[in-house]
Amino acid sequence: MEIRQIRYFMEVAMREHVTDAADALHVAQSSVSRQIFNLESELGVDLFIREGRRVKLTPIGKIFLDRMQQAMNFIDEARREVEEYLDPEKGTIRIAYPISLAAYTLPTVIYAFRLRYPEAKFQLKQALYRDIIDGVIKGDFNLALIGPLPMEERKIDRKILFTENIVALLPIHHPLAERSSLKLRELKDDPFVLLPEGFVFRDIVVNACNELGFSPHVAFEGDDIDALKGLVSAGLGVALMPEVTLVESIPRSTVKIPLTEPNVTRTVGVITPIHRSLLPTEKLFYDFLNEFFARLDHFNN
Structure with missing residues (x-):
């Protein structure tokens, strides 16, 4: 097995198309096809299922790809380590x-x-x-x-760098907008804007509400923190968010208010x-x- 063969194999696996892989590698399609054929012959298995001009990994091909990705990571790191040592x-x-x-x-x-x-x-x-x-x-x-x-x-190893507060972001005309602090349960009847399911910060917000005996009414979801800010600016709901995301500016037509009960926080660190x-x-x-x-x-x- 040669490193060139592995790189060709990984490019074809990613693109599921030999011609597209060859274009990305800046080599002839015949060269890519030949190297894939040689690799399969050496291993004694089919790595791809051919479907016209497209290809898909076989079950053993998927396993081989996963192992080769790990191997190439180690090879790339070894090369970088030598360069960075200098x-x-x-x-x-x-x-x-x-x-x-x-x-x-x-x-x-x-x-x-x-x-x-x-x-x-x-x-x-x-x-x-x-x-x-x-x-x-x-x-x-x-x-x-x-x-x-x-x-x-x-x-993994982990190191806490800092612990930050989670704060409430309210539309500027919200009845509680002039408060210097508020309790999370005071927002239990408000519509919330949250990140989609799968984001761990959504879980932090939902769990904080659940611990107070209520589930937030999710009015809208935003794909990122900036989207949440925009939804609150439009008056479509309230949001909880990491205070660090509001360091440089508070979105137009919104107010940031600290939470006192409970004091919701999250650790931020490096792994x-x-x-x-x-x-x-x-x-x-x-x-x-x-x-x-x-x-x-x-x-x-």
Whole structure:
């Protein structure tokens, strides 16, 4: 088996089309077909089901793809480790993050890091909560910012960077809009705007309401935090959201109000794989994360 064969195989598997894979690889279609044929002959199995010009993985092909993705991750990391060993300040950091940290937290820390290491590069991946955890475990990336921290997962290491408050965002003409604080149960009869099911932050909101004996009436769903802000601005409901998402500005026609009962919070931190070491540039960024948020916490207190 050659690395070239594996790369050709993975490209065809992703695109389910030999011609499209060849175009993406900038090689002749016949070369891709020949390498796939040689790989199947060497393994003694069919990796693809041919359906005209399209192809689909066989059951064993799916297993082989999963293993090869992990293997190629290790090969790519080995190459990067050698490069970064020579000059870690010029390496690449692959990091995943959820949508709630995309607008402020991650850009802020990357900006500060690149002031110190201006030649460092980043590959960023926004993903759902469970996909972030699985990606760190499988080796798709070695670092992820995440909130809340998954405390039960045994295959990752975790470090809390800060704990943030969850606040209420109300339309400016809401009857409680002039309050300096409010109790969550005071919103039990209001329409809520929430993220769709599958987002862990939705679970935080729903669980906080359930603990007070009510289920939020979901009037609308938004695909991201900015969508929720827009729905509240339009007067279509109330929302709970991480305070960090409102740091730079409060959306037009809305007010932010702290919650006092209960004090809803979430932990935000960084996770890394327990069985793999960080690459040199990743280790620089990991140490910087801890230093940055420790200094920020000291300043705030």
